[in-house]
Amino acid sequence: NAGVIQTPRHKVTGKGQEATLWCEPISGHSAVFWYRQTIVQGLEFLTYFRNQAPIDDSGMPKERFSAQMPNQSHSTLKIQSTQPQDSAVYLCASSLVGGGWGYEQYFGPGTRLTVL
């Protein structure tokens, strides 16, 4: 089992450019979560999908951030017109759906986004 895969591991963009981050969940996991982590804000929930359907996007900045899960094997987080304050480590996690689901999440290594 390869674990959660995230690509790229590092991304540098200029202010105003677009960034797309990719996540491949663990096979058989039907819940996929996106978080971002900074020293100042800590680990913040962004959005999650269950069986590919968007369930909760309450943590997403509405205007420039979007997430999709077109099939069970990958999800994307897209940031349009990136700003320096978007610089963070973006973490994807997956979990089983069932009794106790969501408590035990498996995290990918993260994508470190730097906006210059």
Place this chain on the structure above:
Amino acid sequence: GQGVEQPAKLMSVEGTFARVNCTYSTSGFNGLSWYQQREGQAPVFLSYVVLDGLKDSGHFSTFLSRSNGYSYLLLTELQIKDSASYLCAVSNTGKLTFGDGTVLTVKP
């Protein structure tokens, strides 16, 4: 909303124990999870609790008091390699709200 609070730092001695505290105030609560995060790495799941009381999992034990909005992670027989950040997370319908983490330093 949900607020999850943890002390920023904790120090203990190899071979002894450490208790990492977590308090929370929530509008919804399904359970509480603990994660370990080493510098530059992703969080790793340790344990979760749903019911009040102590859950003994060997090196890591967890306690929950839902009426007091309080949990702790107890690490026993500490080793130097237990030095890491420990994150408390409250679950509400699948979504996790994390505390800022407690950095545990284990000294020889």
